[in-house]
Amino acid sequence: MHGLLKLAWVEAKIYLRQPEAFFFTLVFPLLLLFLFGGIFGNKPHPLFGGRGTVDVSTPAYMALIIGSTGLISISIAVSGYREKGILRRYRATPLRPATILAAQVLVHYVMSLAGACLLVAAARLLFGLRFSGRMESVFAGFTLSCLSFFAAGFLLASLARNTRSAYILGMVIYFPNIFLSGATFPREIFPPVIRTISEALPITHVVSLLQGLWIGNPWSRHLTEVLVLVGILAAGVIISARVFRWE
């Protein structure tokens, strides 16, 4: 346990020294909030069932954070560590191999959570964000979504031959996901065709789960989303466990 916390602590410091990971997790969602919040404000609107743009967007931007952390940060971090022989070096110590991976999950989870808290605080202070759900439900939904997308990130790192291909693979999956899922633009404004495509994207389920929990929907109304996310989690873990390479 001591080994895990120490490694996670050092990894967290390293994480914060890397501008790109820092930007996508902590800064970019804030910029989107300032931009779209600034343009549309947070006045209640019939399109959003009497809620404002910021009320709907804030949980969606959380999905954005989860997507970039899982699909880009984790897969690049893990495949980069493999490529440079860092995983190999760690494995030559008494540290358990699982601890090395657990530290990555822990650090990225804490960073995502920090990004989400920052986002909520800014939305509340600047745009009077409204919340009508239950804290623990949103927290649980956020955590499930993180684990699911982190598993997908490990899967990408396992499949990618090197850091470069992990990066390209991550980007190719990430961008359609964030633009077409409602993570950046509300899905309510999409034409029907795009909505259909949107339904097929994994991150759409994170967006609708978090938006639903945010306004206080019961879990029973989001069984599809939960099933999809648990499915991704299981597939990610099972396939990664089989194909993951340490070097």
Added chain:
Amino acid sequence: MTAAIRVEDLRKVYSSLTAVDGISFDVAAGEIFGVVGPNGAGKTTTIECLEGLRTPDGGSVRLWNLDPARDGRIVRERIGVQLQNSALPEDIRVWEALDLFSSYYRHPVPWGPLLERLGIAEKRRSAYAHLSGGEKQRLSIALALINDPDLVFLDELTTGLDPQARRSMWDLVRDIRRRGRTVFLTTHFMEEAEQLCDRVLVMDRGRIVALDSPENLVRTLGGETQVLFTVDGKCDLGRLEILPGVKRVAASGGRVTVTGSGDRLVALIVNALDAEGVNFRDLRSEHPNLEDVFLAVTGEVMRD
């Protein structure tokens, strides 16, 4: 001497390539033991089987009667490892790396004095990415010594370093042994093996081609010594040709080259010249080195 390492009939096969093909050897505690050979000889595969990073396909590997593949955690508490082609995260600071690796072991040594000893104390706040090649190697040795290991593995320690940095690495390795530790290293620099090692295992294409002290290898396999000198005036070369151990005598102008073998070659030649009353000067002898041994046993020139 107790054996720190015992390898019996070790084999490792990668799909179609047999990287290590049934090798056996022991390493005594307190020894500096070197494995030399060209790239692809199987050096790194061998060291990685000893470190427990790879599982052998055949034979057995024991470190103090422990199997590194099965008793990995106990073994790794007691060994220090410097890996070839291995790095640390670019943004990690030197002190953080040491602090982190300390936490992996049950009985770490204080890392402050370790940094002093390795001459990188003033770099403790530097990021890994900003270290020079030599400093990175020093840090990797510091990390390999953080648990005060009984046995230290150094894989291609000085590859990529300039000659001066290489020499100071050698001093560090000698220092490790002076402290009573066993060192197992691989290198493709013959000079390094000759300078450092008590015993050298010459490997080629996954097999052992020779195993002995550098001096013995050179004596038994290295071939011939050349004795060169200049004579003023006349000299009867026939007298030299019949000396025991002499193979060839050649002269061009006043410069004479005698080729032969045997520990007493130089003495015999000098005595013979004196007995003849020959005026000679600038006498020197050129001894074979491990490079020649390697050529003799493998028929190949070492590829750098």
